Amino acid sequence: FDRQKVVRTCLRMHATPEQAQLVADKVVEQMYDGITSKKILQLVFHNLGKHRPELKHQIDLREAVAKLRPKPDFEKFVGLLLQEYGYRIFMNQIVDGSCVNHEIDVIAKNDDEVLYVEVKHHLQHHTFTGLGVFLEANSTFEDLNGGKLNFSKAMVVCNTKISDHARRYGECRGIRHIGWKSPEDKGLEQMIEEKKLYPITILKGMSPVVEARLGDAGIVLLKQLAVKDIKALAKSTGVPTSVLQELALSADEILR
Template identity: 30%
Template sequence: MDQLVVTKASGEKVLFSVGKLKLSLKKSGADDALVQEVLHELEPVLYEGIPTKKIYKHAYAILKKLSKPTAARYSLKKGIMQLGPSGFPFEKFVAEILEMQGYSTQIGVFVDGHCVRHEIDVIASKDGKHYMIECKYHNLSSNKSNVKIPMYIHSRFKDVEKVWPSEQEYEIRFHQGWVVTNTRFTEDAIRFASCMNLHLMGWDYPAKAGIKDMVNSFALYPLTCLTTLSHAQKQRLLDLKIVLCKELLHNESVLIHKAGVKEGHVGSVMNEVESLCGSHRT
């Protein structure tokens, strides 16, 4: 398999990295035996030039058959991309990540700027400081957040940064602006944000503190990762503003009466939820 040429989403042809696949499987909770079984079943369906997206789909299907919780963790990126398109589920998801780090949060707050009125996706507070957070949701992993996004957020931040009780005096309303995205930032976006003291959080940025790291650390898996719910059932729960798997713990009635899950299937769903949430039950 190390000699296989595959096609990335960008169209670029590269050698298939078995090591990267093994690592992603292990990070999803697969032990050595499960990793080997996935590779064994995956090899016959591979062919020269196969899109990496198809490799992911095959690996996910194999995992779903062998270990549903592992498949759910493996599909984290896809699950987050299914939180749209309204924006609110992703904003709530981001707020939950921040709260697990000791921030208090508010979602969708309108504030008056020096020039115009703004809706702030998430306001976070910690240790007496306040942060204006813009959430940039993408439904395709190939969609990066380019430099225009931090430039735009910086201009909004400067407009709402200060409150002017009088022409001569002002108070600091926000101490820093943040941009959080479920994909990646371009190099120019990172460079501009660093220059302007904007904080960025992306799929794997900053190193060891990106979204995927936070989710795995705090078991904040979105319910869209679940393999035991249909797309329609997930959407019903999102419409109810239920976003995270942990919100389903000890709440079987919501699954039955709101999501339309049959009573005989609830046990399977709850088992998967329990496996994903682990000891993070609060």
């Protein structure tokens, strides 16, 4: 058991340093032999919820991201995330390479570079993103750069940790990545927390049916849900107004 890991988890969830220490103390008191990581996380949520009531509306961020539909929702999520960090985004583009054409998940542009972004989503969030994804990204990148569009770099964005083998290959080939806790100074979870880019699946009351209907309407972030006209959204998605109002209120509390 790593007490500091509990403290860091609390701080990521916007607890004050004092609250984080109090929660860690309480979790230590409630520990027992054989306790699972999942149970420890439940204890963290329970105890931190006494200081931050909005937590009663949400599940663990890592689990929430894994619950997004891989296509199109996680791809849309990645596009919006990169957009928030200053890129212009083009989704699902067909681009000619020197040998064949490729369907590109995301193209991200700013004044300095054009990125080919390979998006990889895992439903099992404890899985590692391995070498194969990076090999595919490098192969596609090389073919694309023989075509009409000149890409600066390839980037892999995923919702899991990245294997050491894949990381070493990426560094060797100049392939950037955003994964869970990687890079250390700007992992996916840090980028989400920094700008509160929480997926709609973080809401405890979000059913798969409602999630799918919102996703089909292009809504994958709490920020999008919080600013939508609820009546218009109910009409376009078929989700009852009362359900959407409750979800939007929960979203507002989390985003404060």
